[in-house]
Amino acid sequence: MRSHHVSRVVSAEPEVVYDFASNVDNLSQWAAGLSRSDVIRDGDVLIVESPMGQVRVRFVDRNSFGILDHDVTLPSGTVVTNPVRVLAHPDGAEIVFTIRQLDLDDDEFARDIATVAADLDRLAAIVERRRPGSAPG
Template sequence: MRSRHVSRVIAASPEAVYAFASNPDNLPRWAAGLTTADVVRDGDVLVVDSPMGTVTVRFAPPNEYGVIDHDVTLPSGTTVTNPLRVLAHPEGAEIVFTIRQLDLTVDEFDRDTAAVERDLERLKELLETRP
């Protein structure tokens, strides 16, 4: 199983990046690989309509370390853990998403990587153009 780390440096404080990226209400604005529709809360679980179908998402509890790890339970019942971190960077913050190949073909792994790259680029654009 291979892993890839996709990251973007964002000209904003780590605290601002964490606050925006960890807020489920903001997911449709930047995480098209996960959802483009409003998030429904069911306790501490989120239910979202994703490109993969309806999935549930459980995020790590709020923390001061920039950890936004989240487990996504797919329609098949398989749960995928997605490590996501916001790190301090000399130019602001760096957000790092780890993608694991697991049962994916090479083409699917490449497709998922490209989707994460687009999502992180959109996050960067949103945070760098906010007033």
């Protein structure tokens, strides 16, 4: 099984990136590969409409380490663990998302990588527009 790390540098403090990305109410704004609409909460599990159908998502608890790992239970019942980190970077923050090939063929894996890259680009753009002192977006 192959893994691929997708990362984006964000011109904002790591805490700002983490706070925005870890707020599940913001998922549909930036994580189109996961959530197409607002989330429904079922205890500590989120139910979301995704491009894959309705999925269940469980994030790790909020933490001071910038860890946004989450398990996604697909409609098939398969659970996919997604390691995600927000790290300090000389230009602000870097968010790193690890994608694992699992049962995907090479084309599906490439599409997954492209989707995550677009999601991280969207996250960076949103956070950079919202940071203090930036021009209104």
